[in-house]
């Protein structure tokens with residue numbers, strides 16, 4: 001297998017399951033006839049046929065063995081008197097029920113909208129794919145966030161910023177529309193299967209040309225394919241578009257001509273795409289244009305665009321990823337810049353905040369804007385593509401990382417104020433709720449470069465729907481659907497996945513270290529990098545601060561004071577090296593090499609042990625995988641085997657490079673019982689990023 005089918009393989013199940021499922025369901029009654037419900041019907045028929053070898057006949061009347069799907073618009077659903085339960089489902093939720101009928105039972109998937117029916121159908125399919133019983137179903141589901149979107153960082157020329165799985169599936173493609181549209185449909189199905197209901201297909205570093213008629217037309221064609229799968233299309237836009245492609249004098253949000261330009265542009269888009277989602281905007285960030293170029297503010301810029309979209313029910317996702325070299329340290333800037341606007345954005349603006357205050361490091365504290373901003377809706381941005389976690393070379397299952405953030409306690413309204421609850425409308429009563437993640441897909445046959453990269457796409461969708469799901473359970477579902485059900489395979493693989501992110505943290509960035517990767521390409525260790533003339537806050541030394549006196553970033557009240565942006569008691573906990581969680585120690589503190597950790601170890605030794613632990617984990621993954629030969633197809637087995645070997649090699653590279661480099665400051669020995677590095681620091685410094693190893 002190539003991996004191109006993702007988790008939607010629908011291969012025959014074992015006989016016992018086939019018998020169970022065919023006992024429960026033999027025919028299909030579709031109570032509705034719009035495109036979305038038809039897509040649901042098509043999907044269940046395809047899945048049922050693939051999984052059991054039997055067809056689901058279309059019938060008109062429910063009875064024993066029927067699967068009835070629909071909304072209360074249809075009498076067959078109304079007759080079931082589910083209205084009080086359906087009320088709780090909201091717009092996109094659903095219920096699945098087994099009802100006794102004469103001579104047996106029937107199964108019902110009911111929802112308030114066809115979208116809900118579609119999600120319910122995928123739920124039922126997943127139960128079959130993972131071998132669960134479907135004979136007594138009582139399921140009530142509704143999504144945690146209203147908008148659940150992917151962000152693609154795809155450029156109009158077909159390259160993908162921070163993409164490690166080939167070129168863009170959206171732009172600059174030579175293939176016929178029939179080939180591309182088939183792939184877009186597959187993509188839409190995959191997203192719908194996990195509840196993702198929107199996507200931004202172009203890079204946040206947006207080319208103004210995306211707003212020309214040519215691209216609006218392209219988007220409209222893609223939107224047509226997404227529509228039956230309840231997927232909305234969104235666009236990243238460049239703030240300077242009115243001047244660059246509109247011929248206006250400037251793009252000042254206070255200029256009436258500029259305001260009109262955006263209104264006209266919005267109207268033009270909605271003419272072709274009536275259900276267009278809205279704009280994603282990166283403004284005054286890393287050199288992108290924005291309202292501040294004209295002495296205006298983020299609020300002014302966002303609200304101008306929001307007004308242009310309001311007549312069409314579109315939204316603006318305005319990013320808070322802002323920082324400039326200057327007096328304030330990078331991690332404190334977004335909060336300082338955005339807090340003054342809390343409550344001042346238009347209703348259809350949502351502020352999109354990366355999970356951490358610096359970037360997408362393997363581990364950061366959560367951004368204090370979560371729980372900080374309360375009057376305006378805030379949405380989280382995760383990164384599925386592994387920009388800082390080994391690109392598509394390393395197995396890193398990210399559900400555990402995202403859960404760590406979603407579950408983190410902000411204390412915004414006392415205990416029980418998790419990051420998730422600050423963004424899902426629970427705590428601050430916002431109508432507009434959303435969650436996003438930067439996609440890891442490209443034109444590689446298996447979509448994500450590393451086969452296990454698929455699990456992160458999958459997990460993001462599942463968590464966006466329900467962040468209370470356990471990472472283990474999501475992993476197990478995915479492994480069963482993607483590979484096989486055999487527990488002798490599933491258990492060790494889930495175990496590898498569950499340990500993988502922490503392994504990466506340990507061999508790259510233990511104890512809260514961060515941003516010590518290669519300049520620009522962000523691959524491999526380069527704690528030593530010095531690029532003459534480069535911005536200080538893009539260089540590793542800005543972050544690790546290693547010297548003969550110690551290591552780490554002082555973000556306490558004596559340092560950059562990030563701690564004070566957190567609610568009490570977190571501000572005090574983070575401020576105190578004795579209280580701060582060990583895994584964020586060097587994120588918040590600069591400490592001497594012989595500082596004693598809670599566990600009694602000296603900082604230097606503790607750090608070195610962590611680096612070695614990370615490598616041992618990578619070796620263990622490799623070894624475990626080798627024992628699983630024969631459980632799955634040879635091709636995927638070997639491709640994963642190759643990547644795991646690469647991961648071990650690169651883990652050793654990270655470990656040796658960092659330990660030897662930091663040792664030049666600590667002047668302390670590597671603990672005697674540990675194996676010795678086999679390279680010299682100078683040799684490792686010479687090792688250059690090699691594109692060959694990519695993909």
Ligand code: BDP
Nearest residue numbers: 161162204205282321359360
């Ligand atoms: C950084 C990436 C850069 C992105 C930027 C962003 O290195 O390529 O453009 O984030 O999110 O992580 O805007």
